[in-house]
Structures are given as C-alpha cells and as structure tokens.
Amino acid sequence: MPRIPTRLILQAYKHDTILPLLLRECRTLESAKNEMRWLHEHALRISDSITTKRVPTKALVRCSRALLRTMCMARSRGMPLQYILGDQPFGDLDIKCKRGVLIPRHETETITYHAANLIVHEMANGLFRNDNERTPLRILDLCTGTGCIPLLLHALLAPHIKNLSITGIDISSAAIRLAEENHWRNMHLGLLSERALKEVSFRQGNVLDYARDVSLLTNTLHHMPAGRTSDFEPGCDVIISNPPYISPGDYRSGTTSRSVRMFEPKLALVPSESYSGLMLHVDDVPIEDLFYNHIAAIVAISRARLTVLECGNRLQAMRVVSLYKKVLQGRGEISRVVVDVWSVTGIDTHPCAVLIHLS
C-alpha cells in the first residue's frame, strides 16, 4: 500500500488535529472527513446519554472529544467503522454489527434490491405458484450473517406479496443471535411490518451438510413458521446467498484489506479448507467456489425457481455459471435453465450476482 503523502497529513491536521489518525484506513481526505463527521455525531450522542443534565456544556464537549479520540485511535488500528458505531444502514433498515459477524456490504445491498425487483417481476409473470393467498412464497437465505438479506427482502416484498416465509441459515450461533436481535430491533424501530415477526425466522445449520443429507435441510425448513400444513414438501421458491467466496491465497496475499483480516471472522470470508464432511467434486472446483458447488445441489433438490448468488468478481461468476449449467442441465425433471450474470458496478473486479432461473 502506498505511503500517505506528508502534504495530505498536514492538510488533515489543519482541519482537525486528530484527523490524520483516520487517514490510515480511509486513504483520502474526503472519506476521512466523512468518517470523522459520523464518529463525532456518535461521540456526542454517547456523551449526551451518559452524562446527566447538570453537567456543564464545557465538560460535555471535553467528554465527547476524549471519546472521539479513542474511537479514532481504534479506527487507525484498523477496527471497522461499523464495529465502532455499532450499526450499518442496509437499505432503509438499521443493522446492528458485532465482532464475530461479517459486516453487510454495499454490494450485497444492491444485489438484494435487484433480487426483490426480480421476485416481484417474476411473481407478476407467474413463475411462482399463483395461490399465494394460502401457501407462502418460501425464500431461503444461506449464510445469512447479520440477517440483513432476509430482513431487507421482507421489507421490500411485504407490500407486494401477501404471504411470505423467509428463513435465514448460518453456521455461527453468534450470527443467529445477532440476526434475531436485528429482527426484533427493526420491528421495534418500525422499519419492518408486524408480519415480519411470523414470516422471518433464523436457524442455525451448516450449508455444507445439506447437499450430503437433504433430511437435515428438510428438518431445518420444517421449523419454518407461517401456513404449515401436513402435506408440506421440502423445497423453496427462492434461494439467495452471499457465501464465503475469498480464496485462501487472496486472503493472505494482500488483496483482502488489513481491517477485514484482523477484525472480521475468517469463517464468513474463506471457505474452510479443513471441512471434515463429504466434499463434492473437490478436484475440479477451486476452494473458493466450494459453497456454490454445495448450493447447486440444494438448488437441484429443492427446485428453487430463482437463485441469486453473490460472487467476488466476474471471473468467479463465470466459473459459477458454467458449474450451474453443468449440474442442473443433467437433470431430467428440469426443463429449462437460464443462468446469467448481473454486475453491480460494471467493473470486473467488483462483486457480481449470478441469477439462475428454473422453469
């Protein structure tokens, strides 16, 4: 990483004596100033809430200044801004962030919006069953983390679809706890409708186990609330996922930023090399595509009409496209498979979404 020019440090210092601390992570003056503003607002909020009203304003300013300095120090050591502030906006929702759970990214937000638009569009075109009044539209989010995708999907789809059932699955119990906290919190803030209480749920489970043993997934899905009848079949209509997709090489080589490596859980970033369970065709699939390979089997079993997968870059997306074509087209019961890539920013090194339509 290039050295920060002295001129830039001086400029930052002139603006605020503790601003140079933020330059280390932000790299540009503009974004450092932005982060400073958000940290400052947060410091004021905290010092306002912890001090009683009798404290003179001068002491309050001093208190918030000391807080701000501590937070800037933490940030300069690489602590993600979202862990310091405690939350991250995701669409119109407010998602709480804690150590040990991956912070929602802007690209995931954009992909979730796109997925919601697609679902509404396909619903109108009759891709899904039409008796939505009785049976819910079932959506499965694999590797849910903070629960941001199921919650935002519910917020976006609830006005259009009468009956929903969205389940988020993650291997980490910390993530499931945080997701449930976010669920409750956003309902409490009025950002989610009352329906979300029944229609969104989170379960702990290992996605890598499901391809081997479908009954595990069925068991997990059986806990799905809303409109359960005895003739429930294992399956879902939409699968969405932002699985770990960084290769072990990229994780070490420096393309993954210091802040991410030091503070965010590796479990959510790199598919584990030491997975003890059965691996599906591991020889011809690179380790970073491990999850896509397993999700392909789940898609084939559940016959989800629409699948949306976030991939790290265009190259990986192209690999995933050919993988899914190979896995799904060999199956007799599926008549038509359409797989395409949707780019978030149009830049090849940025995340893409792979969209799979079955009909």
Place this chain on the structure above:
Amino acid sequence: MMLRHLRNFPVCNSAVQVIPKRFLSISQFFSEKALPPRLKLLDADITTSYLKGTGPGGQKINKTNSAVQLIHKPTGIVVKSQATRSQSQNEKIARQILADKVEQLLKGDESRVALKAERERKKKASRAKKSRRKYRELEKKEVESGEEGGEALRDGGEVRGGQEEKPQKSNQ
C-alpha cells in the same frame, strides 16, 4: 421560565383563549402559499453510480464510502451525495437535489428553488427593516432623554408615529 411553560400549556395555543391575561405574544402563523410540487424525474433519464473506484470490493474490503452520483442524461447535470452512511438515503438526497437543479434549469424564476430563495430573501429584508426601525426609535429616545426629558408631548408623538408605521408593513 414560566412563560415558556405556559406556552407549552395547550390552552394558550388554542384559538378559544384570545385575550391573554399577561403580555404573551401569540403571533398568528400566517399560512404561506404552498410551493409547487417537486419535479418528478424519469428513472430512465438518470444514470446512478456508486463511487467505489477500481480494485477489489465485496467481502475483501469493507468500504465506508457510500457516495452516490447521479447523472441526468438529457441535461447532463451531475449530482453527488455522501451526507449519510446509508446508500439508499444518499440516493434519495441526490435525487432531490437533482430534481431541484433540473427544475431550475427548465423553469428559471418559476422553479421551486427560486421561489424558496425569493421567499427567504423577503423574510430577511423584513427582519432587517424591523430591526432598523427598532434601533432608530431607541436612538431617538436616547437623544430625547439626553435633551432633559421635559417634552412629554413630543415623546408621545414619536411613539404614535412608530405605531403608524405598522399597518404599512402588513400591507406588504
């Protein structure tokens, strides 16, 4: 202190109580004419870009930059917003600014922004005028009390003069 509490008291705000027992100033909010509605821009005319630069993104880097840039294709106006941490919020803000700018370009003085600015300018002018009048009167009073305040008649005349100016203002 007491006055402030009284103000919050609902009775004082209601229209029933017209004559206050104390000198509470209850100024009527004179309703302003509503501004024309915001211009609705077509989605097809706008190019949205999230300014993230090149290099890796996604899980590899946790970017806090949530800036959104909008380009209005027919007019070529570019607007950027990075006010909040929320991308969707920034987009809403940028859209509003863009709509205002496009409207200003299309309608000129008839646009929302121009009308708002004009209204603000008038208010400011009226405030300045009021304050000028106040200080002029104060000055006059000071001068008179300096001239050994025997002339009570003239003093009263001055005050009346000040009252006469008021209707003029309300005609504005």
